[in-house]
Amino acid sequence: MSEHYNTSYSKEEIAAILQKIQDCVRAGKYTIAQNEKRAQNQALIREYNLRTERQRHILLQIEPEDFCHSLQNTNIGFEHEVLYVFCPQVILFNFHGEEKQVDIYTKFNIIDLDSGSLIVVISFHERNKPMDYLFR
Template sequence: MSHTERETKKYTGFSKTEIEEYLSDFKQLVRDGSYSIELNENRTENVDFMEEYDISIEKAKNILLCLDVLDFCYAADNTKPQFAYEKLYVFCREFELDNRGTPEDVDIYIKSNLTRTRKGNKRLFVVSFHKRNNPISYCFK
C-alpha cells in the first residue's frame, strides 16, 4: 500500500431499500449523462476490457442501467485520503458479450462513486468497469 492510500473497510449492512435508492440516483445520473466511466492511464483495465469486448459507451450505458439490487456486493471506503469521506459501491453482474465473434458470459465488476461537485450537483464516476478478477459475494443473493 502506498503512502497515498489507506486500508479499505467493506460495508455490507445495507437494506435492499437503501441500495434501491442508491441505484435510483445512479440510474438517473446515467440517463442524464451526469456520469463518466474512468478511461485513463490509471484505469487501463477498464480500457482494455471495453476494447476486448468491443463495448461502446452506449453499450456500457445500457449495462449500467441494467444493474439491480441483487447485483450489489458491498461498499468500501475510498482509499485516497483526500476522498476518505466517500463510499464506493461495488456491483457485479453477468452479461453476454461478444468476444471477437464468440458470445461469452462475463461477470462485470462495477465500482462506482456517487458524489457531489463543488457546485453541489450530483455526479457519478464509474471507477471500475471490467471483468471480475476475484471471487465475490453478494449482499442479497
Template sequence: MSSKKKNPQKFFNFKPDEIKEYLNKFRKCIIDGNYSISQNEHRQENIDFIEDFKIDTKKEHEILLGLQFDDFCHAVENQNTRFSHEVLYIFCKQYELDFWGTPETVDIYIKVNMIENQKGDLYTILVSFHRRNFEIAYLFK
C-alpha cells in the same frame, strides 16, 4: 509516501431498499449523461475491457441501467486518503458480451463513486468497469 489506505473498511449493513434508492439516483446520472468511466494510466483494465468487448455508449447504458439491487456486493471507503470520506459501491453484473465475434458471459466488476458537484448535482464516476478478477460475494443473493 502513498496516498492509498492499505485496508479500506468494507460496509455490508444495507437493506435492499437502500440499494434500490441508490440505484435510482445512479440511473438518473446515467440517463442524464452525468457519469464517466475512469480511463487513465491507473485504469488500464477498464480501457482493455471496453476495447476487447467493443463496448460503446449504447452497450454501457444497457449494462449500467440493468444493474439491480441484488447485483450489489458491498461498499468500501475510498482508498485515496484525500477522498476517504467517500463511499464506493461495488456491484457485479453477469452479462453476455461479444468477444471479437464470440458470445461470452462475463461477470462485470463495477465500482461506483457517486458525488455531488459544486452545483449540488449528482455525478457518477465508474472507478472500475471490467471483468471480475477475484472472488466476490453478493449481499442479497
C-alpha cells in the same frame, strides 16, 4: 470478505442508491474512468468493442441483487467518499463473435455537487477476484 467492506444495507437502501446512480447515467452525468491507472477498464471496453451506448446500457441493467458491498475511498483527500461495488452478469460478444457471460466488476463513486450529482465509474472490468453478493 475484507473487514473494510460494508454490507449493512437493506435492499431498499441499495435500490435507492442504484436509482440515483442510474438517474445520473440516464442524464449523461457520469464517466467511466479510462486513465492509465484503469487499464482493466480499457481492456474490457476494447475486448468486447463496448461503444458508449452499450456501456450505458450495461450500467442501466444493474439490479439491487448485483450489489456486493461498499467501502471507504482510501485515496488521500477523498477518505470521505463511499464507493459502491456491484457485479452484474452480462452476455457479451468478443471480436471473434464468441458469446461469453462476463461478470463485470463495477465500482461507483457518487459525487454530490451544488448543481446535482455526478457518477464516476472507477471500475468497469471483468471480475478478477471472488465476490459475495449481499442479496443473492
